[in-house]
Amino acid sequence: MLAHGFGCDQNMWRQITARLGEQSRVLLFDHVGAGRSDPSAWDPDRYATLDGYAQDVLEICRDLDLRDVIFVGHSVSAMIGVLAVAEEADRFAGLVLVTPSPCYIDQDDYRGGFSRDDIDELLDxxxxxxxxxxxxxxxVIMGNPDRPELGQELTASFCRTDPTIAKAFARVTFLSDQRADLPRVSVPTLVLQSAQDAIAPREVGAYVNAHIPGSRLVTLDATGHCPQLSAPQATAQAIASFVAECR
Amino acid sequence: MLEDNIDDLYDTAPCGNLSTLLDGTIAKVNATLLGWLGYSRDELVGRRRFSDLLTVGGRLYHETHFAPLLQMQGEVNGIALELRCADGSRLPVLVTSAVKTGGDGQPLLIRTTIFDARERRAYEKELLHARQEADADRERLQGLVAGLQHSLLPDMLPAPPRMQVSAYYHMASADRIGGDFYDLFPLTADRWGFFLGDVCGKGLAAAATTAAARYTLRTAAAYEPDPTLVLTHLNSALYQNYDSPSHRHCTVVFGILTPTSAGYSVTIAGGGHPAPMLLRADGTVEAQDVGGTLIGSLRTPNVATRTFSLTAGDTLILYSDGLLEARIDPSTDRYGEDALEAFLARSTPSTAPAAVEALTGVLATFERLDDDVALMAMSLRHPAPDS
Incomplete structure (x- = not known):
């Protein structure tokens, strides 16, 4: 089950789904408010915390009666996965956290990399x-003629959401502090980080690794916050090996 | 023909030119951009990434939106960002990037053009500010309209003995006040008055007439036992204003409930309002059409009355004509009295809450509701079984 992060939608995974599909059934979805989700399902109260999104993940699992799920969460969805696994560990066989950060804002000795002012600037x-x-x-945003596999219809919604929803999602993404939830994860966990990531720096990946019991940290030779786009093969390979071990 | 120099054009173009490696490292930059930023070429080339030039908020946006779009689509157009200059100042820019690929389709580098957007950003800020103000104004207006509309309706309807009552008001427009009104209130120890009406038009004049009609009816009913005369008083009050631009007429049904051994005797007086519907306990539907002329448009109105009984299991429904004029979809005729009667025939016998809920459900299916809709229902309970 692949969950996209703040900013874009499930198309984020396009370059690695084929590889993962060789060994597993792959489930993709758009968070409410992103991609081609139903805008009327948006509820500012439900989605005022990451828990609302975690409940959506669990509802999908229950409705489809999924078991032995390996949840792959990118960016903020990594923490959504942590919350979902903490609540209903029985459903999950493993957790993959791609460029996770449990807290973006610097607090006391913790270095998340950002200040509150930085987040306000993002909202601007x-x-x-x-x-x-x-x-x-x-x-204006259409498929690239050189890469016809990216259909126009699919990319039209990529990275495009209602401004009100995007702002609310930015706020809950970058202001949340899920550090206390990390030790609640009780399933095999892989932390995947980029060598260079302006949003989730390496210290943060190390922090996540240190606070989830028994987790493993893999640092990809990748640049940026989205290794599934910038280094799709290495990302797919790392996830696939982990999935094979969880079986 | 003038032959421009390509190298000079690159370097001193009226826009910033920047080439970066796929990891963002700056590989080439033109003099225009260096001038804007206040850096020397050596400080940037090979040493900084494009995202290092951005503000922190911009860097977050770059990582979550710009870079993924660029990787997925090969190009990104006209993104608003801010660059940090060497002296710490900020330069608002519009950024367009495209991926340059080699012969084998593999991406080689990213080419970026950067436009000075100081003027445009100032203009956009004004637009944004104006939009935020307009949004706030609209919210205030809608709050005011909803509050005003609410003030024209009773907070809650008291239920006469052995009766259930229910009402619903649908506002067709969030920013224009409508003119439907209703009320149910005790007249004496055992007699009750009720009415439901519809002032023509919308807006302030309609709201003022609605308030006047509601209080005139309540006052007249307090001292005038004859329903015909109650409506005649309302007619006089509204007609007095006939020559004023704020004059509005209305349609209304006014009624009195008098207890009987079997339930209530109901006498209604009508001023041009759609027929109340009586859902009998035995499953039949009676349209209690009472006719009459519009109230407030003639010096001497024609007010008709009729009297019927309300016994256990019966439900009386009053509604405004917004319900009849609604369109199920744009191509069909209006909903109309026949459709309403047929719908109620399938819903009878009923109770006041169930009938109002069923009709509220019907409202939700309409494609277009141009007019406000008021609904009020009264039903007589079955006597409790002897214990």
Whole structure:
């Protein structure tokens, strides 16, 4: 079960699903408010904390009666996975945290990499970009003719959400502090980080690794917060090996 | 023809030119961008990444939106970001990036053009500010309209002995106040008055007339036992204003409940309002059409009355014509009295809460509801079995 992070949608996984599909059934979904989810399902109260998103994950598992799930969460979805596993460990056979951060904001001795002002600046960036990305601008973002596998329909919604929802999601993503939940994870866990990541620096990956009992840390030779895009083969390989071990 | 120099064009173009490796490391940068930023070429090339030039908020945006889009699509257009200059100042820019691929389709580097967006950003900030103000104004207006509308309706309806009552008000527009009104209230120890009406039009004049109609009806009913005369008083009050631009007429049903051994005797007086529907305990539906002329548009109105009984299991439903004029979908006729009667025939026997809930459900299925809809229902309970 692959869960995308803040900013984009399930297309984030396109370059690694084929490899993972060789050994497992792959389940993709868009968080409420992202991609092609039903905008009317958005509820500011339910999604005011990451727990609302974790409940969605558990609801999907229950509705489809999924067992032995290996949850792969990117960025904020890594912490959504931590919450889901902490609540209902029986459903999960393993947890993969791709570029996770349990807390983005520096607090006391903890270094998350950001200050509250930084997050407010991000919210401003969202505002100024959505101003230019009005509905009439939507057709600008289309498939790349050189890479026809990225259909126009699929990419049209990629990285595009309602500005109100995006701001709320940014707030809950970057202001949440899930450090206390890490020790509650009781399933085999793989922490995947990029060698260079401006959002989740290596110290943060090491922190997650140190606080989830028995977890393993793999640092990919990748740049940026999205190794599934910048180093898809290495990312797919690392996840696939972990999945094989969980069987 | 003037032959421009390509190298010079690159270096001193009226936009910033930047080439980066796939990991973001700056490989080439033009003089224009260096000038804007206040860096020397040696400080940037091979030493900094593109995201190092961004503010922290911009870097977050770059990592979560810009970079994934670029990797998925090969290009990204017109993204608003801020660059940090050597002296600590910020430069608002618009950034467009494209991936340059080799002959085998493998990405080689990223080419970025950067436009100075100071003026545009100032303009956008004004637009954003104006939009935020407009949103806040609209929210305030809608709150005011909803509050005003609410103030024209009773907070809750008291239920006469042995009766259940229920009401519902649907606002067709969040920012224009409608003119439907209803009430149910005791007149004496055992007699009750009720009414449901609809002032023509929307907006402030309609709201003022609605308030006047509601209080006139309640006052007249307090001292006038004849329903015909109650509506005649309302007519006089509204007609007095006939020549004013704020004059509005209305349609209304006014009624009085008088207890009988079997339940209540109901006398209604009508002023041009759609027929109340009586759902009998035996499953039949009676349209209690009472006719009458509009109230407030003639010096001497024609007010008709009729009297019927309400016994255990019966439900009386009053509604405004917004219900009849709704369209199920744009191509069909309006809902109409026949459709309503047929729907109620399938819902009878009923109770006041069930009938209002069923009709509220019908409202939800309409494609278009142009007018406000008021619903009020009264039903007589079955006597409790002897214990």
């Amino acid at each position: 960036s969202l505002d100024s970009n959505y101003l230019g990305w009005s509905a009439t601008m939507a057709p």
